[in-house]
Amino acid sequence: MTDEKQPVDWAGIERDYTSTTRSIREIAGWFQISDTAIRKRAKAEGWVRTKGSQGSHLPPPANLPVIEGPKEPPKLDEVIGRGRNLIDRLMDELDAETLHRGEMEVIIQESETDPARLQALRQAVSLPVRAKTLQTLALALKTMSETAAPEGKKAQRKSAAEASTAPGGKFAPRPGPPHLSVVSNK
Incomplete structure (x- = not known):
């Protein structure tokens, strides 16, 4: 073509x-x-552009597809919620695989005749593979939790410093000139 x-x-x-x-x-x-x-x-x-003309913005030609602007990106809470749901489902699958490991090995042994494929299937349900899967899921969950966690110590200190110098804060400049106070020691 x-x-x-x-x-x-x-x-x-x-x-x-x-x-x-x-x-x-x-x-x-x-x-x-x-x-x-x-x-x-x-x-x-020799085309000449007219300066400051308020010509109409014509629609695109009919043979071109209209491209819409970007949609609003999903909110962080929504993404984290979907990620946690996915991790929950994967953990359930890992739990079921671990629970029925013996049955799966019997099914693999009885149904598979190709020795290379038999070895690959056994390795897929082995303890190291399941442990690595669990480790990966735990890391993903930790990363999502840290993303949703409140700000760290540095950010907290910075916001506290900004609040103290804001109008009305502890170290904010006072309006007007300084004045003397008279104290009586009688």
Whole structure:
């Protein structure tokens, strides 16, 4: 299958170039052509951009798909919650695998005739593999817990220092000039 080039709509490009405030790169993106090609063509044909024109921002040509902006990223709490649910399910699977290890070995022994595959399946349910899986899950859970944990000591000290110098804080500058107090020792 060959990629055929689509014909370039130079009339539309010239119209946008001369009558809108869109950037050349934006126009190039709409028409799927490089901004360098538009600049060369504009220079060769003497296109003049109108300064300060309030031309309408035309919709993209009909043959181009409309690309929506990025969706709002998921919140940290949501991601951590989904991660913890996933870890819970994986821990349940590991628990079931450990609980039924003997049965799995019997099934593997009876159903598998290829010696290389038999060895690979035995290794997959072995204690070191299960221990490594548990270690990986524990590390993932620890990382998620640290991500959701309150700020560390450095951040706490910094916020306390900022609060003390804020208006009304312990070390905040006092308004007005200093004044003397008269104390009577009678």
